[in-house]
Amino acid sequence: MAALLMSLLYQLDQTQWLTPEALFAEQARQLRVLFAHAAASVPFYGRRFAAAGLDPDAAVTRETLHRLPVLRRSDLQSAGATIGTTALPKSHGKRHALETSATTGAPVSLYGTEITGIFWRACVMREHLWHERRMDGKLAAIRPARPGAAMAPLGLSSDSWGRASGALFPTGPAVLLNAASPLPAQLDWLLRERPTYLISLPSNLAALARLSVEEGVSLPGLEQVMTVGEPVTAALRDIVRQAWDVPLKDSYSCEEAGYLAMQCPEQEVLHVQSENLLLEVVGNDGRPCVPGEAGRVLVTSLHNFATPLIRYELGDLAEVGAPCACGRGLPVIARVLGRAPAAG
Ligand SMILES: [Zn+2]
Numbered sequence: 001m002a003a004l005l006m007s008l009l010y011q012l013d014q015t016q017w018l019t020p021e022a023l024f025a026e027q028a029r030q031l032r033v034l035f036a037h038a039a040a041s042v043p044f045y046g047r048r049f050a051a052a053g054l055d056p057d058a059a060v061t062r063e064t065l066h067r068l069p070v071l072r073r074s075d076l077q078s079a080g081a082t083i084g085t086t087a088l089p090k091s092h093g094k095r096h097a098l099e100t101s102a103t104t105g106a107p108v109s110l111y112g113t114e115i116t117g118i119f120w121r122a123c124v125m126r127e128h129l130w131h132e133r134r135m136d137g138k139l140a141a142i143r144p145a146r147p148g149a150a151m152a153p154l155g156l157s158s159d160s161w162g163r164a165s166g167a168l169f170p171t172g173p174a175v176l177l178n179a180a181s182p183l184p185a186q187l188d189w190l191l192r193e194r195p196t197y198l199i200s201l202p203s204n205l206a207a208l209a210r211l212s213v214e215e216g217v218s219l220p221g222l223e224q225v226m227t228v229g230e231p232v233t234a235a236l237r238d239i240v241r242q243a244w245d246v247p248l249k250d251s252y253s254c255e256e257a258g259y260l261a262m263q264c265p266e267q268e269v270l271h272v273q274s275e276n277l278l279l280e281v282v283g284n285d286g287r288p289c290v291p292g293e294a295g296r297v298l299v300t301s302l303h304n305f306a307t308p309l310i311r312y313e314l315g316d317l318a319e320v321g322a323p324c325a326c327g328r329g330l331p332v333i334a335r336v337l338g339r340a341p342a343a344g
Helices: 002-015 020-041 043-052 062-067 073-083 114-130 183-193 202-215 234-244
Strands: 095-098 110-113 139-143 156-158 174-178 197-200 224-227 251-254 258-263 270-272 277-282 294-301 312-320 332-339
Touching: 002 114, 020 043, 020 062, 043 073, 073 312, 110 114, 114 258, 139 183, 174 183, 183 202, 197 202, 202 224, 202 234, 224 234, 258 277, 258 294, 277 312
Parallel strands: 139 174, 139 197, 197 224
Antiparallel strands: 095 110, 156 174, 251 258, 258 270, 270 332, 277 294, 294 312, 312 332
């Protein structure tokens, strides 16, 4: 596992510099394998390819993609078990249930595999490397947790950052606090724990940073703030900088497809994790958005052969960015704008 992860990280280190065209060519090769697999072993997709008049074994172009219908959450719900493969290739390892926390509608049963797990871990590591994190630092998380669990004043401690980060390198300790803890108690906890890195929801971070400014409290030892779960605004970056004099490093992920995008090491934009998925941003007419335009986010998970997700509409709106000044060919999301209005 560690060797596989190491070689994948090495590959990611190379592919980030490919041109957008070369990246799409790599994706198209993988999509061809995925589409053939999905059409042959997933009844739901067998019907979709037939209805679209597409040969699932043919080479994949952008035109192929646009002819495939968008996969909505309601499609997943009504498809039930027919969205899963009847023949998972052995090389993908065991499948495991993916948690989805969406609260509306019927539950959806989705599965990941050992391969999707390795890509998730590789993206976690890539993010640490991009942002030059010291793995021996202390990581503090303030997140929603079970009612009553990990509450202030103590929270919870563990001796490592977790499975993904610890797979290759030993890490420093981690501490967790329930985001339902009162704000002043969160700030006291941070002052006692003195973390190197802090991860929380943007809304919680904004409130914490404002309180710090009001109380004139700084967080010595803190080097970066990371966010999860909600869109980041320029105002949040400003108040975090003002309160604690540290940069904010954003990332964009979902339970269904893992890492979608993460902040560039040099600029305040997000780079799509094109080795993990194809991410499209489309307007109401279904055409791809150009830099400066916002549209709906569709994701196609390149390596999930257990529950193939092809043009899955996450329900988020995002703005496409211009090619990044850093030179990476990974496509750019200028910003995530939050939930899209419900589709008609
Ligand atoms: Zn960049």
